[in-house]
Structures are given as C-alpha cells and as structure tokens.
Amino acid sequence: MLFLIENEGMGSLTEENYIKSVYALSQATGEVIVSELAKKLHVKPPTVNSMMKKLALKKWVLYAPYKGIKVTEKGKKEALSIIRRHRLAELFLVNVMKLGWEEVHDIAEQLEHVESSRFYDRIDEMLGYPKFDPHGEPIPDANGKILNDKRIPLNQAKENATVKIVAVADDKKSFLDHLNDKGLKIGEKVFVKRKEAYDGSVVLVNKSKVELMITHQVAERILVEE
Amino acid sequence: MLFLIENEGMGSLTEENYIKSVYALSQATGEVIVSELAKKLHVKPPTVNSMMKKLALKKWVLYAPYKGIKVTEKGKKEALSIIRRHRLAELFLVNVMKLGWEEVHDIAEQLEHVESSRFYDRIDEMLGYPKFDPHGEPIPDANGKILNDKRIPLNQAKENATVKIVAVADDKKSFLDHLNDKGLKIGEKVFVKRKEAYDGSVVLVNKSKVELMITHQVAERILVEE
DNA sequence: TTAATTTGTTAGATATATCTAACATTTTAA
C-alpha cells in the first residue's frame, strides 16, 4: 500500500523557488505564462508544466491546460513569506554583518529557505522590524502585508525634475556593481536633465553637480519618487 | 553523447552530511561500518552502500566490499570544513543573535550548507576568530587544523576531585534543556562527590555547595578537565 | 566447526526534478 503524505503548508526548496517566481511574474505582468516562468527559472517548459500541476494540487496556483497560471491567496501567502525571509536576510547581511548590497542577494537566496521562525524573528527584532530591504524593496510583515507604493522607474520620470532614488528593481551583483561605479544609491536625489528619445538613455545631475549618463536598461531598474 | 561533470571538490547537501557523519564516527570508533552510519543518518544500509561507492569515486573515502569505510585526507578536509561552518554558525547564533545554546544546533545544520566564503569569513571575523563553539567543541581553522584536547567524560573523572566542565559531547535540544534545568554549563567547576557503581550515576557538588545527581547517560556527555 | 545471527551487497522499485522529442493548441501573419 502507498501512503501519500500531503505535507500541507510546507514546500520543498524547489517548490518555494517556483512559487516565488510565479508571484513575482504575476506582479509584473498580471498573467503568468509557462514560457516566461521557464525562462526566469532556467528550466524547460515541460518542467514548469509538471511543477505547476504539483502546485495546483497544493492549491498554491490555479492551472488549466493552455490557460496560464494564476496564484491563489494561499500561494501568495507562501510567496510573501519567502520574500519576507529573503529581504530580512539581505538587510541583516548589510546592516549587521556589514556586507555590501551588491553581494547579499545570492546568500539570501540560500538563507530564505532556512526553516526556523526563531532565526527570522531574531533577525527582525535585531533590525528593529524594518520596512525596507537594502535595495529599497518593502519587507512583507509576518502576516504577509506589504506596502504598495507609488514609485516609478527612473526612465518614466519627468525631465527637468529632481527625484529621489528609493529602490532598485534588480539586486543582481552585476547591476549593483554598476550602480556603485556610477555612485548611485538609495536615498540619493538626482536631477533628470534629459531623456534621449533615440535610445532611451537618461542624463542625470547628481548632488555634486556632476553630470552622468545611464542607459535605458539601467534607468528602468532604478525606482524613484517625486 | 553523455558528459559526466565530476564537480570536483564540491558536494551536494547529502554528500556533505554523509562525509560529516563518516568523519564523526571515524573519530569515535576508528573504523566506520555501514550499519552504524545507516543508524546515525536514519537511512537503510543499501542507501549507505551506494552513497559510499559515490564518495569513494570522489576520493573522500576508501571503500572495499565487506571491509568497512575509511576517510581519506581529502574527505577529512571536506568534513572539517563543514564542521567549521557548523560551529561558527552555532557560536554566531549564540553570541551575536542571542539564541540559547540548546536551540542553535538545528539551525546550524542548515546554515552549514550555505555556500559563501564571504558569509563565513565575516562570521569568523565578527566573533574574533573563536576557538570553541557554544558547546565547548573546538572550531577547526580555515586550513582544517583542529585542537586535540585531553578532556574526559565526567563519568571517567576521579572521585573527590574538582573538575571544570569544558564541553558537551551532544548538542541536541533535549540534552541541553536537561543541563539548563540542572544549572550545569561550560566553564562551571564541580566537585565529584561519588560515582555509583551500580548504575553509573554521579553525585556532584556545585559551587553553591548544592548537591545534585546526574545519570550515567548525562555524565558521559559532559566533558571535563583537571 | 558447523549453524545461527549479524552485517553487507545487489537488484529492482519509488519519488523528485529535470531533460528531449513528438505532438497539440493557440496566436499571429500572409
């Protein structure tokens, strides 16, 4: 006889990574399609197909053949709990362990799967129940509530206006190394001097009156306010 | 065609756990046998058999049919590196994150597999390059050097002598909770009043002149000096 | 020293997570 233990509520490391990506894509583009997920997770579409069937059984997603993927409330809660652990870990690595914001993401990808509420409760406490991670991303609270903000990508900011950098939409090392080189960081105010129509690049003036140019690729990953 | 990537030097989480156990058993009993490893890892003997074949291919162990398991220098180095990460993690959790010594082992079992030398170098640095973990176990240095000490289990200490508790040979929560109840901790000096011949229990007098009795099971897991 | 017991190995099955090849459906373009 075969006993299938459903393991309600908990997920394998792989399942956790899938639901996190499903949630992230659903935030960006509404509907999630198999091929996008496959690209994001560096797997082939059939792999996504079978994993989505599995997550559908767990009620983390709704999945009908050829109809795309929708996250359920349950799946959203799961994703936010992982995102919370990821962002708390990143802030801990920067604020307590004094690592650079460009090197913490890969470590947090591992720490987010540590199973121990004591560990995360202490991190949260030591950091003073923080609201944002080192990249300016909001940290969901223990109930999965997350701040909904009105930040825009820098490439959508108006010309001849001063904006404040409040977050980055990418926390990979290569991108953050590039920002470090340009001297751009969270909290910094910059004046948007010109947006080139041809290639989407943006010319900024920083607080030391120095002019610098960033490409569209970079501008769309910098989130600003005002 | 099939390309087998040997993945030299690195090990999966499972392989890491096996070599750690092989090393631990080899320290305790010299020769490691399949059934002991199986018991320790809560798997069946055939599982150990096939994993040992795999580790033998990686040159972490020597393994001949019916001849038992021997750790190689390479395997020992691997094991000590994992033990180093485990013990650094435990001390970090106690000293920096202020968790109790009885609750850190299970978290360290997960943290020891985090792949990031930066993470462990910073922990080491923050702790001031410590020599012992919260349970008194020596922390191997980055080259795998580990202190070889002359501590003995409390049940082997002489009667009518004062000894200092320097380590515990078990860091599971149930055992440490028990020590917490008895008020016994690392650094504490106790007088060995009597060792019962019948059941191996030990009667101690603590520094407040209070008499307390511990069973053989507990005494053999407390390591003392002098 | 044979027989019983313990210990170890092989063979074959199961579960997870992945892949490729073939086929099906949906969307887009002619």
Added chain:
DNA sequence: TTAAAATGTTAGATATATCTAACAAATTAA
C-alpha cells in the same frame, strides 16, 4: 481564413536519493 510561428502538453528518459526483498559474506554462538 488558411498557413506559419509560437506556445503548451504528453511521453518517455536520466540523475539523485531513497526504499524493500533477496542473497552473500563475516562474525558469533552452540
């Protein structure tokens, strides 16, 4: 509105890590 392209699914294979059942070797007891 068909044909082509893009996207998704199924079937079947591979790799890892585990198991049970059957058998083999070594150890221990009678």
